[in-house]
Amino acid sequence: MLSPFEWMIAKRYLWPGRGEAFIALVAGISVGVVALSVALLVVVMSVMNGFRGELLDKITGLNGHAVVQGYDGKIADWQPLMAQIEATPGVTSASPMIERPLLTSFGGRVEAIFLRGQTDEDLTGLGDKVLMGDIRSVSGGSGKVAIGSRLAQNLGIRVGDTITIINPQGRTTPFGTSIRQVGYEVGAIFEVGIYTFDEKFVMLPLKEAQTLLLMGDSVAQIEVTVTDPDKVGEILAPLADSLTGKAIIADWKAMNSALFEALQVERVAMFFALSFMVLVASFNILSSLVMLVRAKTRDIAIMRTMGATRRSMIKIFVTTGSTVGAIGTMTGLALGAVILFFREPIVGFIAFVTGQEIWDPEVRFLSTLPSRTDPWEVLGIVLLALGMSFLATLYPAFKAANTDPVQVLRYE
Template sequence: MTWISLIGIALAVFALIATLAVRSGFRTEFVDTILGANAHVTYYSFTRLDEAGNSTNTIADYTARADALRAVPGVTHVAPVVRGQVLAGFGGRNAGVMVVGMAAADVAALPRIVDPETGIGDFARYGDGIAVGAGIARQLGLAVGDSLRLVSPDGARTPFGTSPRVGVYEVAYIFSAGRYDIDATRIYMPFTEAQAYFNRDGVADEIELLLDDPEALERVMPRLWQAAGPGGAFQTWQDRSGAFLRALEVEDNVMFVILSVLVLIATMNIVSGLIMLVKNKQADIGILRTIGLSEGSVMRVFFICGTSVGVIGTAAGVVLGCLFALNIDAIFALVNGVSGGGVWDPVIRGIYYLPAELRAGDVLTAVALSLALSCVVTIFPARRAARLNPVEALRDA
């Protein structure tokens, strides 16, 4: 029973630490891909009528507004942007993509986009071509130096209607942002070229902002509203992904409760083991009480027996959990190889691998929970042993 209790506690603590590590790693990776490949705050203009009576939401004075937003404390970078959905084609293959028109310096400010460790090609040639996501390159069979055809339905306006606009651009750089949905849909094009391609001469669709502390939006947003003035609004990264992050937090809390119950069930084995030990040692307890051992001393003996199982099991679980978190890549590769691949689908989960981040706070939480439950469940059988009547114990023996 002691070995069963010890192994049960070790496995429960291991499962709790492993789950907390994966939870922390997944949230960190997800937020990092959001902040590293997207704007922290986006400014856009309300829809209005232009001089010709057509509705538009472009920003004509984007240079002045960008300068005003750049002067706000906490803003580290401001970039005017042109966006448009087009059809990309190469070698008989086609894919719908989102083209983002940004200057080279503005794209370089996104650490997840311009990364020498994950990117292919020379980003210095971005002005002569375009930067393509790794998912698009894989889907279309692109390589650096290939010519990609882009077809936009919003092309030149003629008396017979709007004709599609076709452009051919050299692939100068292939990036991997770490998110499947970004790599499979996004292309970066020089800002001036995007203005000409999408008929946005002299205007921008949005203004993107990077902050020194993306988590402190409450401190910056009032100043941004004041600097932007009327006629537009802001969308933050939390607005775009807040629902998913809140759902992830709820799931984390539920998972922690479920695994805490698992630890409680494992520690309950200590109770059954100590009850059997007390029953088998009734005569010994009676003799010790007869020669003068106090109830408190008997209780301490059995309390130490129970808590020692909890301490050893918790220590073993911590070792297993830390080893799992530190070697999750090798373990995941082994599982993926044994199962024949396809265990982790980035199309569904968004990121390319199962992350794990070992935090001291998570380990201490698991240790504190396990030790506390081990101590609490040990009190009942220890008190029962201490209150055992020595006369009845010796008579039954």
């Protein structure tokens, strides 16, 4: 705790006098550098967390947390297996699904697609992602499909148009295998927010997918959702032994391992690299305090002769430097919050000024710049900034405390 005397002197040193404008300038720069470093760390880590979180939510929202897939691409007796999966502790839901890479044509143009057959309940779950049309019109064997927004844009498809889905593995005839081509009306256009999904996916009811792919009553996969996505492996581990020889389990970590590992490595590397900005800011605090001690050497000597202790000198200068760091840290948090709130207009402005697309969905997977601020990470950034600011004050504070009044005032 500071005494009234120590606090008074610390406040006077926080606002140098008229003849010490250079020291005030250096102190102001220190505050600015701390604020910018903290704001940059908060913004970058929030965007990285948002990117991972949004990507995980969208991937698992469309694919579930895990899939149980037959070895030959088919699960014939899937109803008892799905009941067994649903009875597993930690599993919230299980649903049959068919997914196949096929081709679609419209207006003379052909595109590769991923055909997905789902139950009517799963299809209607896309309701909040539909841009045009009605997803309910697709369910119930109406002969309609739902397609991704990018696919519709690439082929110039609107709701009500008829597309042709081509299955190369058609029926076998005496003249060879005939390619199966079936026309479907587009009942809805959806946008998941992941570029690859919006560009490739075509959704239709499970029964119609079975008919198109000549699968009878079989399904290709069973989609599984669990209570805790991060523990999906542990939850489904008891089920893996009973599925040996019948099917395999692939969770979201295994299916997207390369992507999420790359994101984690990039996240750690960015935090480590940007932390050096906090170190630079602490050097600014160190330099400003060293100059302040040099400018106030005579004052320090006088205070020592009046009874001020070395401990008081240490507390005064530690408080001065730490306050500069605290002001910069709080300013940085506010600046980071403002940048994150206006991140989309900022990205648009930069793209407008530079003429370069900053956030390309084809590269970034997501259509918009995401952000998720982790309070514990923000706390860590604050502690890092305050800790480095405190350490930067120690050398000038001890230098001031060790000032010899006799040597300074000898010729006064």
